[in-house]
Amino acid sequence: MARLRGFRIGRKKLARFFKWIARPRRKPARLCSMDHPGKSFNSISRILDMARCLQRGAKALCFPNSDPGYIRLGHAKPMEVPKGHMAVYVGQPDGDTRRELVPVIYFNHPLFGELLKGSERVYGYNHPGGITIPCGYSEFEKIFIRFQWF
Incomplete structure (x- = not known):
């Protein structure tokens, strides 16, 4: 077989x-000449x-x-930090952290100074990696909104 x-x-x-x-197919709605079917x-x-x-x-x-339109895990290009900004990681030490871009001007603000002091207490000065702020993301958003008012 x-x-x-x-x-x-x-x-x-x-x-x-x-x-x-x-x-049966519907003809598309368009102008048709009688001379040319x-x-x-x-x-x-x-x-x-x-x-x-x-x-x-x-x-x-x-x-x-x-270009298939998707990015494989672990192959994502790191987002470049624009001029005048710094990357800061926000989140609890044992939980999820998010990377945020903060303008350098905000580092002189007293509210941000308090966040940095909290980071110093939790991680110390010899922390490997970027600046990590140990607070909830919602708290960070509230403080960031206050920065924009000034």
């Missing part, structure tokens, strides 16, 4: 496919359109885009 090549299509799927080909929508042209569609899909599967 000869080997079958390709893939099997069930009767229901095959019937649905042929119904899709044979169904529009594209005919017979079954053969629908089969050819379907073949072109399958061909485009096969090309997309075999030759994917060079």
Whole structure:
């Protein structure tokens, strides 16, 4: 017995496919000249359109885009810090931390000085990594909003 090549299509799927080909199509709403009739929508042209569609899909599967639109875990480029800002990590020591960009001007503010003193108490001066502020993110947001009022 000869080997079958390709893939099997069930009767229901095959019937649905042929119904899709044979169904009447609506013409797009556009201005048509009476001298030049529009594209005919017979079954053969629908089969050819379907073949072109399958061909485009096969090309997309075999030759994917060079930029797939997603970033793999661990391969994300670190966000560059703009001039006049510093990256600060905000969060509890045992919990989740978030990276925030803070303008350098705010480091002289007394409220931010209190946050830095709290960081010194928890981590000390020899803390590896960036500046980490041990407070909840909501507290940091409240203080950051106060900075913007001044």
